[in-house]
């Protein structure tokens with residue numbers, strides 16, 4: 605089933621162009637969600653890579669539940685290659701898509717051992733050669749290293765970027781292309797955390813809590829009455 609498109613919601617209210625709104629949006633969200641950070645638990649770059657690979661199509665809470673015991677049993681990349689694949693599948697079963705994930709994990713760990721001395725490769729291009737590692741996973745790893753090469757686009761970042769009219773795109777790669785042009789590079793790493801936490805706490809897919817949203821005046825999708833927004837918004841009424 606295709607994911608719901610939130611672009612049409614951004615026609616509710618006229619607001620200033622996105623270039624004028626993006627900095628205040630991020631400033632307000634940074635105050636509101638000062639604790640925003642990655643929610644996966646890991647103790648090394650290898651564990652970070654594995655956690656992000658396991659997080660596809662499931663929640664961070666679920667991944668943390670699985671990795672709590674997984675990382676005790678599997679201490680290094682070689683450990684993932686030392687057991688039958690069926691055993692690894694069983695150990696990650698609860699994250700879903702366990703057969704494909706086990707195959708990708710073993711393929712990636714084999715390359716880490718063979719080509720990178722058991723370490724996670726250092727560049728985006730190298731990360732993208734690992735089986736099962738797409739742009740989102742590579743972006744998370746690079747961002748957590750403090751060397752963001754792009755912006756992570758997950759379901760929350762997609763929804764909020766569309767609702768805030770920061771993009772009209774639907775494809776994550778195209779959304780990222782729009783976002784990196786808008787957001788200052790030194791905020792690429794924190795940007796997704798702020799949107800993800802706002803998405804979880806306030807701007808839910810089905811029922812956004814616009815009445816307690818700190819960026820409602822900057823949001824063309826706000827469900828507050830138009831007068832409530834325009835009365836307090838001195839910005840030029842131009843849709844981005």
Ligand code: SF4
Pocket residue numbers: 767806807808812813814817818819820821823824825826827
């Ligand atoms: S919760 Fe905030 S960001 Fe989400 S639609 Fe409402 S006003 Fe916009």
